[in-house]
Amino acid sequence: MKFAMSEEQFTSISMGVCLTILIVFMGFIIWDLGRKSKAGRFGTAILFLVLGFGVSGFVFKNVLVEIMEHGR
DSSP states (O other): OOOOOOHHHHHHHHHHHHHHHHHHHHHHHHHHHHHHTTOHHHHHHHHHHHHHHHHHHHHHHHHHHHHHHHTO
């Protein structure tokens, strides 16, 4: 049994997996920053909101591009 995967398939899968891991790791970093700075629940929530806004913008941009490409 031979399994062949194109470069495009490999890139698509690895980007999805690696970006997910990176986003989860960034969430851990934000949580750790809030904990070490003793920001409390409200301060940690603000950290997640402000620092996570860039990540959510990146994800939103990718979703929007996919919708626009498949809409044609």
